[in-house]
Amino acid sequence: xxxxxxxxxEGNDSxxxxxxxxxxGVEGLVWSLHDVPAGEEWPxxxxxxxxxxxDKHGFHxxxxxxxxxxxxxxxxxxxxDLYIENYKRTIEKLAKVGVKVICYNFMPIFxxxxxxxxxxxxxxxTALFFDKAKIESMAAEDLVRNIxxxxxxxxxxxxxxxxxxxxxxxxxYKNVSEEDLFNHLQYFLEQIIPVAEAHDIKMAIHPDDPxxxxxxxxxxxxxxxxxxxxxxxxxxxxxxxxxxxGSLGANPGNDVAAMVREFAGRIPFAHIRNVKVYxxxxxxxxxxxxxxxxVDIADVVRAYHENGYTGFARPDHGRHIWxxxxxxxxxxxxxxxxxxxxxGVWDALERVxxx
Ligand code: DNO
Numbered sequence: 001x002x003x004x005x006x007x008x009x010e011g012n013d014s015x016x017x018x019x020x021x022x023x024x025g026v027e028g029l030v031w032s033l034h035d036v037p038a039g040e041e042w043p044x045x046x047x048x049x050x051x052x053x054x055d056k057h058g059f060h061x062x063x064x065x066x067x068x069x070x071x072x073x074x075x076x077x078x079x080x081d082l083y084i085e086n087y088k089r090t091i092e093k094l095a096k097v098g099v100k101v102i103c104y105n106f107m108p109i110f111x112x113x114x115x116x117x118x119x120x121x122x123x124x125x126t127a128l129f130f131d132k133a134k135i136e137s138m139a140a141e142d143l144v145r146n147i148x149x150x151x152x153x154x155x156x157x158x159x160x161x162x163x164x165x166x167x168x169x170x171x172x173y174k175n176v177s178e179e180d181l182f183n184h185l186q187y188f189l190e191q192i193i194p195v196a197e198a199h200d201i202k203m204a205i206h207p208d209d210p211x212x213x214x215x216x217x218x219x220x221x222x223x224x225x226x227x228x229x230x231x232x233x234x235x236x237x238x239x240x241x242x243x244x245x246g247s248l249g250a251n252p253g254n255d256v257a258a259m260v261r262e263f264a265g266r267i268p269f270a271h272i273r274n275v276k277v278y279x280x281x282x283x284x285x286x287x288x289x290x291x292x293x294x295v296d297i298a299d300v301v302r303a304y305h306e307n308g309y310t311g312f313a314r315p316d317h318g319r320h321i322w323x324x325x326x327x328x329x330x331x332x333x334x335x336x337x338x339x340x341x342x343x344g345v346w347d348a349l350e351r352v353x354x355x
Contacts, residue, residue: 039070111157
């Protein structure tokens with residue numbers, strides 16, 4: 001398990017590279033060019049600027065999260081070919097700075113969805129919260145407004161300019177079924193995977209968060225069966241998954257550890273975090289510890305360990321604790337605590353193995 005840490009870039013993150021350097025066992029940054037719109041080819045000079053910065057602090061840049069997929073690709077429009085070509089050029093450029101994994105998602109219109117970014121927990125910390133009934137009665141536009149008004153940072157996947165395009169996008173998705181979305185993903189993968197293979201970069205699709213349809217939009221990366229199916233669309237080790245325990249874990253019907261055991265060879269990137277799911281379907285993000293949420297994180301780590309996991313892993317969203325002012329879910333303290341929990345479980349398992 002190679003530990004990496006998500007960082008949003010200079011001026012765009014409350015956490016500094018010096019602070020990340022002091023977390024035990026973190027070897028690389030999980031990064032992106034957040035100001036390049038989805039569908040555009042990434043400029044080499046900006047990639048190299050990032051590389052210089054990472055080098056200066058002794059981090060590698062092997063994991064990108066995300067190179068976003070243009071909506072026309074997900075919609076299967078004729079204009080998709082142009083955006084797929086741009087995606088290929090970006091892959092070629094990223095190979096030049098040593099990138100090995102590209103995380104992306106195939107969620108229509110919205111990336112992750114939450115109703116509260118700073119929901120207060122019993123211990124006084126705050127965390128990202130999903131109120132299922134509220135979402136079901138809410139207009140999509142209000143949710144975008146709510147997210148933007150409550151974060152001091154522009155949130156990837158929720159850029160304010162999205163608001164202007166929402167109505168036509170919903171209209172465009174009206175006749176797109178899950179089956180269509182699978183076909184559009186296949187079309188994308190058939191073109192992208194050979195380029196990824198040639199450049200030794202693994203593509204790792206992120207599950208849908210939450211892992212079910214929201215606002216009537218189709219969502220396909222939701223379950224064991226659908227992940228099995230998408231891995232078969234192009235059956236190559238370069239067509240992989242970012243197995244996110246928190247996204248999949250928001251549906252208690254998903255056995256995350258069993259998925260790790262089944263798909264281990266196809267998980268170049270692991271997102272490890274916990275989530276507490278309530279009976280009515282609401283959920284809140286908790287500390288990483290098994291006992292604090294619904295997902296048995298210790299067992300998830302054990303599943304990776306059993307399979308001799310050598311891929312990349314990052315702690316995922318944490319709570320906002322000790323009065324930290326940070327991006328929702330991406331503070332320093334709780335993610336650093338999360339890392340120490342993951343290492344603790346991992347090292348204990350190593351010790352037992354060597355006995
Ligand atoms: C949320 C993240 C997602 C993820 C994308 C990958 O914090 O886990 O936004 O980065 O879905 O493309």
